[in-house]
Amino acid sequence: MANLLENSFCVVIHGGSFVYLVGQERVTLLEESLTRIIRSIHQYVTSNLSNPEFSSVDVVEYAVKLLEDDPLYNAGKGSVFTSEQTHVLEASIMDGSNLQIGAVSQLEHYKNPISVARVILEQSHHNYLVGKYAENFVENFMEKYHLEQVENNYFSTERRLEQLNVQREEQIIANLEALEGMKKGTVGCVVMLRGQVAAGTSTGGMTGKNPGRIGDSPIIGAGTYANNQTAALSLTGTGEEIMRYLGSGDIISRMKYGQQTLTQAVEGLLFTTMPPDTAGVIGVTIQGDYTMRYNSKGMLRAMCSSKDMNHAIIGIYEEEQPVSLV
C-alpha cells in the first residue's frame, strides 16, 4: 500500500478548446488520437515508476511531445500558419516542486518546443528566451536533451494552409469566427507524480497571427503554472483574454487566498470572471485531484491515473468516455 501511494500518479492532457462544433469524421480521428496518446503516456509512466529519479517534468515533456508530433493539434507538427505563411511556436514548462521555469517564444526550427522550454528550465539562469537567441542557446544541449532541428516547413500541413487561405480570402469576422473552431488547438499537460506536480503548454498560436505575437502559452501565470502548494495548470483558448484575466495565476490565487478547491477555482475563473467561449483548463493537485473544464463548446482532453490502472478517460464534448488501457 505504501508503495502504491509512493507511486501514485495522475496525468491530464488537453489538445485545445474550441468554440465551433467539430464534424463527425474529425471527432473519430481525434478520439483515436487521444486514446493512442493517453495509452502511450500510461505505458510510459508505469514502465518508469521503478526509477527514483523519474519526475513529473519527465512526464510533462513526454506527453506534450506526443501532442506536438501529432499533426491534428496546433502545436509542433500541424501548427497554424502566421500571416506571413510561416510557423512561429512557443511553449512553457514549470516544475511545481521548486518553481523552476522554462519558457520560449518565436521558435522556428526545433521539432519539439516543449523540450526547448525544458532546456531553458534546467540550463539557463533566465526563465524565458526568444527567437534565434533561444535557438542558439539550446544548440549547446542537442544531444543531452535529444533535440531535433527541422526546417520551418516541417510544421506545415495542408489543412492549416487551407485555414490560412480561407482567412485571407474572406476577411470578414464571421469567417474568422468559423475558423476558430480548430485554430485554438494549443496542447498541454499537467502531472502529479509521487506528490510532485508539473505543467507544460505548447502552441502554434492563432491562424494568421502577426508572427511577432506572443500569446498566453509561454507566460507563467497565464497559460501555465505549477506549485506543489496549490496545483499544476495548463490553459487553452483566446490568449489575449487569458492574459487579461491572469489565467493560471488567478486559479492558483483562488486556491491560496480564497480557500477554494481546484475545481471551484477553475470554475470561478471560467464561469464568473472570463467571458464565454474564451478558455479551457486542465489541472491537478498533489493529492491527485484533477479537473478538465472549459467555457467553450468543447475541449480535447484525456486523463489516466494510478487510481484506476485499467481505465483512462477521453473527452471532446461534455461527456467523457472510458478507454481501456489493457
Add this chain to the structure above:
Amino acid sequence: MANLLENSFCVVIHGGSFVYLVGQERVTLLEESLTRIIRSIHQYVTSNLSNPEFSSVDVVEYAVKLLEDDPLYNAGKGSVFTSEQTHVLEASIMDGSNLQIGAVSQLEHYKNPISVARVILEQSHHNYLVGKYAENFVENFMEKYHLEQVENNYFSTERRLEQLNVQREEQIIANLEALEGMKKGTVGCVVMLRGQVAAGTSTGGMTGKNPGRIGDSPIIGAGTYANNQTAALSLTGTGEEIMRYLGSGDIISRMKYGQQTLTQAVEGLLFTTMPPDTAGVIGVTIQGDYTMRYNSKGMLRAMCSSKDMNHAIIGIYEEEQPVSLV
C-alpha cells in the same frame, strides 16, 4: 468640492530597486532627477485636468517617457548592455478601466518603449508583440503617437559600458552581485486619475543578459497590472523571481480573494512570499491609496497627488522626503 474630487489624482513612479548602497554623489544626482521628474509630472497633470479625455494612460506614458529619456535609469536612454554589447528593451502598459494591454519585447530602435507598448494597447488585436514585428507594426503609427526611431547606440552610455566590462572581466558571482546595485533600474509608473487607474513599466533588462531574455517588465501579472477593482502596480527587481512568484498578479489576488488592503498585499508578497533583495513595488487604488515598498536596500521613487497640491515626496532609502512643487 465635487470638482476637486472629480479631478483627484495620485501618481507614483519608480526608477528601480537596488540591493547595494549607492554613493553620495550619485544619490544627489538621483534626488535631483526624481525632483525634476515628479515636478514635471505634477505640472503636466494639473495643466491637463480641464480636458475630459485626459486619461490615466496619458499620465503613465508621459511619466515613463521622462524616466526613459533620463540616462540615470535602466530604461530607454541609459539602458544596460546585453552580452552582445547591444540594447534590447521591453515595456508594458495596462489600462485598469478596461483591462486593455500593450506589451513589447526585443525592441532595438524606438526611443520610448512605453509609447510602443501604448500603440499595441490601442491599435493591435494582440496584447504582446516582439522584435522586428513589433517595430514594423508601430511604424504605421509614427505620427499619431509621436514615435521616434533611433539607432541602437542612442541608448548607450559610458557608465553602462563600464558595468558590462566589469562583468565581462570578472566572471565571478561576487562581482555580478556587486553590479546588481545599479543594474536593476527598471522604471515604472502607476496612476489614479478621476477614479481610473493605469500602470506601466519599462526596462533595459539585466547587464550582460542574453539578448533573447524576457524579464518580468513586459509580462502582465508579473511586472505590471492594473484593474480599477483592485489596484495599478509596477514592479522592479529580479525578473526571474518576480515571474516565479507571480508579482503583480499575486498582489491583485491577495486584495481580491484575501480581502487585504493594497499595502498588506504588497507587504505580503515582498516580505512573506519572496526572498529578500528581490523586488520593489509601487501601487495605487482608485481611492488614491498608494504604496511604495521594497525588500531590497532601497528603491528610487516619488509621488505627487491632488491631496497635497504643494508637496510631493521622493525617496531612495527608507525615509521619503518632501519636495515643494511651487
